[in-house]
Amino acid sequence: MKRNLLLLVVFFxxxxxACAQRSSDDNGGEAAASTETAExxxxxxxxxxxxxxxxxxxxxxxxSTYITEDxxxxxxxxxxxxxxxxxRMVEESMRxxxxxxxxxTRRALDLLKLNTSAPxxxxxxxxxxxxxxxxxxxGAYGAGEYCDAGGNCRGGQELENFMTSxxxxxALLDAWQGWRTxxxxxxxxxxxxxxxxxxxxxxxxxxxLGEMWRSSYDLTPAEFEADTLRLWNEMKPLYDELHCHVxxxxxxxxxxxxxxxxxxxxxxxxxxxxxQSWSFLYDIMEPYDGVAELDVTSTLESRNYxxxxxVRSAExxxxxxxxxxxxxxxxERSMFTKPADRDxxxxxxxxxxxxxxxxxxxxxxxxxxxxxxxxxxxxGHNYYQGAYxxxxxxxxxxxxxxxxxxxxxxxxxxMTPGYLAxxxxxxxxxxxxxxxxxxQMQMALGIVPALPWTKLVDEWxxxxxxxxxxxxxxxxxxxxxxxxxxxxxxAVERGTEDFDPGAKYHIPANVSYTRYFIARVLQFQFHRALxxxxxxxxxxxxxSVYGSEEAGERFWAMLEAGSSEPWPNTLEKLTGTRxxxxxxxxxxxxxLMGYLREQNEGRSCGW
Ligand code: X8Z
Ligand code: ZN
Numbered sequence: 001m002k003r004n005l006l007l008l009v010v011f012f013x014x015x016x017x018a019c020a021q022r023s024s025d026d027n028g029g030e031a032a033a034s035t036e037t038a039e040x041x042x043x044x045x046x047x048x049x050x051x052x053x054x055x056x057x058x059x060x061x062x063x064s065t066y067i068t069e070d071x072x073x074x075x076x077x078x079x080x081x082x083x084x085x086x087x088r089m090v091e092e093s094m095r096x097x098x099x100x101x102x103x104x105t106r107r108a109l110d111l112l113k114l115n116t117s118a119p120x121x122x123x124x125x126x127x128x129x130x131x132x133x134x135x136x137x138x139g140a141y142g143a144g145e146y147c148d149a150g151g152n153c154r155g156g157q158e159l160e161n162f163m164t165s166x167x168x169x170x171a172l173l174d175a176w177q178g179w180r181t182x183x184x185x186x187x188x189x190x191x192x193x194x195x196x197x198x199x200x201x202x203x204x205x206x207x208x209l210g211e212m213w214r215s216s217y218d219l220t221p222a223e224f225e226a227d228t229l230r231l232w233n234e235m236k237p238l239y240d241e242l243h244c245h246v247x248x249x250x251x252x253x254x255x256x257x258x259x260x261x262x263x264x265x266x267x268x269x270x271x272x273x274x275x276q277s278w279s280f281l282y283d284i285m286e287p288y289d290g291v292a293e294l295d296v297t298s299t300l301e302s303r304n305y306x307x308x309x310x311v312r313s314a315e316x317x318x319x320x321x322x323x324x325x326x327x328x329x330x331x332e333r334s335m336f337t338k339p340a341d342r343d344x345x346x347x348x349x350x351x352x353x354x355x356x357x358x359x360x361x362x363x364x365x366x367x368x369x370x371x372x373x374x375x376x377x378x379x380g381h382n383y384y385q386g387a388y389x390x391x392x393x394x395x396x397x398x399x400x401x402x403x404x405x406x407x408x409x410x411x412x413x414x415m416t417p418g419y420l421a422x423x424x425x426x427x428x429x430x431x432x433x434x435x436x437x438x439x440q441m442q443m444a445l446g447i448v449p450a451l452p453w454t455k456l457v458d459e460w461x462x463x464x465x466x467x468x469x470x471x472x473x474x475x476x477x478x479x480x481x482x483x484x485x486x487x488x489x490x491a492v493e494r495g496t497e498d499f500d501p502g503a504k505y506h507i508p509a510n511v512s513y514t515r516y517f518i519a520r521v522l523q524f525q526f527h528r529a530l531x532x533x534x535x536x537x538x539x540x541x542x543x544s545v546y547g548s549e550e551a552g553e554r555f556w557a558m559l560e561a562g563s564s565e566p567w568p569n570t571l572e573k574l575t576g577t578r579x580x581x582x583x584x585x586x587x588x589x590x591x592l593m594g595y596l597r598e599q600n601e602g603r604s605c606g607w
Contacts, residue, residue, distance in 0.1 A: 380408020
């Protein structure tokens with residue numbers, strides 16, 4: 001029977017993996033007496049859960065910072081042990097179905113059920129198989145390498161770097177195609193992974209894993225789907241104008257034979273492996289040449305900022321809001337750079353180990369502005385994890401997954417030219433209408449292409465999980481969505497044996513992705529509310545809350561609550577509304593929208 005699913009939140013791969021990770025001691029899962037009250041059950045559950053976080057967190061950290069057969073075994077074992085516990089506890093919790101319980105107890109039970117991104121079948125062999133598949137796909141992604149015809153071998157991060165800097169279409173296409181070869185061997189494993197996780201989801205009462213994921217937003221799955229579509233339609237006009245302009249400029253740059261003006265943009269020419277951020281095209285797109293010096297990268301290079309200095313810069317922002325300094329262990333235990341002698345998962349993540357007392361990030365930091373923003377993003381996770389550490393383990397999470405992803409990105413919106421100049425990352429902040437447009441273009445190239453992209457990734461998975469998209473159709477369905485939403489297409493034929501979705505971290509690592517779409521909306525809502533709290537007057541895009549303890553206090557109050565309340569309550573406390581709302585992002589980019597419309601006049605847009 002499907003119970004009250006109204007009070008749900010986020011979860012990470014097998015409880016802890018991926019972008020915001022937690023961890024703490026298990027008492028071995030002693031069988032509870034059936035006379036246990038719901039409150040007693042929840043108290044025991046929280047203690048045992050903290051134990052699993054500790055164990056799986058330690059195993060996960062060692063695995064992703066040192067990928068070997070041995071660490072793979074340890075991670076798989078820890079995750080399988082968690083999965084066994086999870087299935088058993090959800091079953092035990094059913095004793096309390098239909099009982100009239102305090103809201104907090106009911107919420108804890110509802111969240112328990114959702115506290116995994118890959119529920120396991122109730123069978124030891126299948127459970128182990130699922131855990132091993134998850135571990136091996138993540139490792140294969142982390143250790144993936146492509147050797148080109150000249151025998152030059154590059155890992156994921158080197159290929160990503162190349163995509164941001166090269167302007168040679170043939171070399172870009174080779175790197176783009178090359179990285180996708182690492183995913184081909186994952187296709188069958190992924191299909192089996194889906195089969196097993198779906199069986200686990202059905203055991204918990206969901207139709208499939210996609211329905212379970214969509215249930216983690218305090219809405220029915222259908223309401224959530226409708227809400228995301230509504231938000232996308234509100235933001236789409238902005239994307240369409242940007243797409244039209246970027247295609248025209250790329251057509252001039254590369255020639256219209258390379259970038260035809262009546263169709264999708266070739267996916268390898270957007271300065272990013274997945275065309276999800278177009279920031280690295282700024283020099284081509286700069287609206288007013290040389291107006292407003294916004295080049296943070298050149299400052300990082302000329303002053304030779306170390307990775308640690310880049311992280312210190314982000315920490316200082318949070319501290320300026322009245323938040324605490326990061327603990328010493330953060331600086332001792334984090335991974336800031338790619339080790340030379342071993343395989344690691346370079347994809348950035350933030351870890352809240354030991355119940356939020358042991359915070360860390362794991363990144364392979366590069367010296368550029370985009371990376372600096374990723375650091376601010378990751379510290380948003382860490383500050384959230386630190387803020388909710390006094391909550392019981394089951395509430396040590398974001399109000400929903402989108403909240404977790406939105407914290408650091410809210411702070412990024414405060415990295416205005418005024419702020420950057422104040423902390424010495426650019427020269428003087430120039431004040432003119434042209435400077436505003438340049439700055440808006442720079443922001444939009446990073447944020448706006450993420451809107452369709454973050455919408456489509458899980459739409460693909462929803463189709464895979466519900467069986468509409470079968471393995472033979474994986475790649476075609478993927479490119480249909482990329483064409484429809486993003487207006488991008490591969491420049492070379494893709495075949496059934498290809499598994500292009502697997503070349504994006506969150507697919508092999510099984511991290512749900514709609515969280516980033518929600519975050520794109522929430523970051524602007526949060527920013528608007530914090531700017532109000534800071535007493536900002538004037539356009540939203542000029543606001544930085546740097547140094548505002550009033551804003552910091554409001555922010556912290558939200559962070560401290562973790563997932564203890566349904567997110568609409570949490571949202572209302574900060575913003576005064578219970579709805580996700582795209583008006584803040586649309587307002588923010590109003591000046592750029594005017595510029596783009598002017599530029600696109602007379603062009604034929606669309607694909
Ligand atoms: O995965 C991330 C973060 C870690 S949570 C680096 N992001 C998504 C991505 O890289 O695809 C942030 C933006 C979207
Ligand atoms: Zn994140």
